[in-house]
Amino acid sequence: MSDCCDNLSRALEDNAILQKARGTIADGRILNDIFSDFYIRMPGEGHGYRYYAINFCPFCGRSLSAASPDAQP
């Protein structure tokens, strides 16, 4: 869940940004090594999606991974 900011809440509602547990992504692949439950999803080549994990809110800059208990370094 996200209490970050209204912009992020809206982006999640619009599926501009997705919140998923890392192990549950089965419809694409993650292209970077950031450990986070927040992703930007893009269409892949062929089937599936490309996911970019993001550590920080793109709107207000707060840490997103800190909100995820499994994401501690």
Ligand SMILES: [Zn+2]
């Ligand atoms: Zn935010």
